[in-house]
Amino acid sequence: MSSDAAASLDALRERIDQLDNDILHLISERARCAQEVAEVKLDEDPGTRFYRPEREAQVLRRIMAMNKGPLSDEEMARLFREVMSACLALEQPVKVAYLGPEGTFTQQAALKHFGESAVSLPMAAIDEVFREVEAGAVNYGVVPVENSTEGVVNHTLDTFLESSIRIAGEVVLRIHHHLLVGENTRRDKISRIYSHPQSFAQCRKWLDAHYPHAERVAVASNAEASRLVKTEWHSAAIAGDMAGKLYDLEVIHEKVEDRPDNSTRFLIIGNRDAPFSGSDKTSLVVAMRNQPGALHDLLEPFHRHRIDMTRLETRPSRSGVWNYVFFIDFVGHHDEPHIAAMLDEVRLRAADLKVLGSYPQGVL
Numbered sequence: 001m002s003s004d005a006a007a008s009l010d011a012l013r014e015r016i017d018q019l020d021n022d023i024l025h026l027i028s029e030r031a032r033c034a035q036e037v038a039e040v041k042l043d044e045d046p047g048t049r050f051y052r053p054e055r056e057a058q059v060l061r062r063i064m065a066m067n068k069g070p071l072s073d074e075e076m077a078r079l080f081r082e083v084m085s086a087c088l089a090l091e092q093p094v095k096v097a098y099l100g101p102e103g104t105f106t107q108q109a110a111l112k113h114f115g116e117s118a119v120s121l122p123m124a125a126i127d128e129v130f131r132e133v134e135a136g137a138v139n140y141g142v143v144p145v146e147n148s149t150e151g152v153v154n155h156t157l158d159t160f161l162e163s164s165i166r167i168a169g170e171v172v173l174r175i176h177h178h179l180l181v182g183e184n185t186r187r188d189k190i191s192r193i194y195s196h197p198q199s200f201a202q203c204r205k206w207l208d209a210h211y212p213h214a215e216r217v218a219v220a221s222n223a224e225a226s227r228l229v230k231t232e233w234h235s236a237a238i239a240g241d242m243a244g245k246l247y248d249l250e251v252i253h254e255k256v257e258d259r260p261d262n263s264t265r266f267l268i269i270g271n272r273d274a275p276f277s278g279s280d281k282t283s284l285v286v287a288m289r290n291q292p293g294a295l296h297d298l299l300e301p302f303h304r305h306r307i308d309m310t311r312l313e314t315r316p317s318r319s320g321v322w323n324y325v326f327f328i329d330f331v332g333h334h335d336e337p338h339i340a341a342m343l344d345e346v347r348l349r350a351a352d353l354k355v356l357g358s359y360p361q362g363v364l
């Protein structure tokens with residue numbers, strides 16, 4: 001390196017050190033503010049909740065709107081997500097149950113939403129996540145609800161029918177699958193591939209093209225698939241980054257999902273939904289009267305009030321009284337007057353209507 005280059009490198013590093021000092025000082029100042037917020041909240045209400053989903057969504061949206069680069073809006077928001085997570089942990093770390101085991105995409109979604117300072121607890125099944133939240137053992141739960149390639153997770157929707165749980169947030173995760181092997185695997189002799197059925201479905205074409213003769217063994221999770229290949233010399237797993245890292249596997253083919261936009265939407269469930277944040281969604285479950293034209297009648301108020309419906313799913317009703325129930329997501333919060341008016345109209349036309357919750361639209 002020339003002496004000129006060395007001198008400018010030194011100067012730049014000195015500048016970075018100064019900036020780090022400023023950032024350190026400012027983050028500490030921010031954390032102290034969050035501690036003061038905690039005191040104010042406690043003074044107001046000794047049983048307060050420290051985590052405020054609507055406020056966190058607003059903070060992230062403001063940062064993204066103000067960001068001028070060179071870091072992307074998403075990258076900047078991700079950094080602030082972690083700063084907030086650490087500040088909240090000073091007030092009280094948020095406890096989150098997720099569909100486990102450790103290393104699942106649901107855990108990745110939980111950490112994306114709450115940040116790394118949250119305490120995340122793996123559960124063996126979707127119902128267990130609901131039960132932990134209902135029992136108050138955790139503050140929130142995270143469950144998958146729909147995949148862009150494979151459609152809805154019926155089990156999650158069905159569990160809402162029998163539960164008083166509310167939806168307090170949503171998070172969308174880009175899903176990348178890799179073909180992973182252990183250090184003892186004979187790469188030219190892969191005769192068996194383990195994965196979760198959803199992941200197999202999302203990589204079907206790639207597998208047909210590249211491993212048409214390998215046996216596909218469906219297991220309960222991608223993390224389980226990764227654990228199994230560790231000890232088998234002729235097996236590979238299809239799983240994501242987190243599961244691969246957890247079991248120290250090697251990626252032999254990256255991003256093997258059939259669709260490049262493959263993503264999964266997860267719901268944050270809690271004992272209450274979220275206050276108005278300025279950009280919200282609402283989820284409903286509606287039972288329809290069993291008569292001609294009932295579906296048209298039910299949906300007409302959405303159309304007349306110009307509500308942006310983002311999802312409509314039909315599920316067979318479990319009660320047997322009505323044939324079908326509809327899960328409807330739309331843009332707006334139930335506290336907004338025009339949404340409240342529209343909901344009153346739909347309620348009159350439906351056999352039954354339950355608001356599952358209003359919550360901030362996924363930011364990251």
Ligand SMILES: C=C(O[C@@H]1C=C(C(=O)O)C=C[C@H]1O)C(=O)O
Binds near residue numbers: 050051056083
């Ligand atoms: C500081 C607060 O508490 C928590 C921490 C936040 C933050 O660090 O910005 C935001 C919302 C809350 O989850 C607050 O409510 O303002």
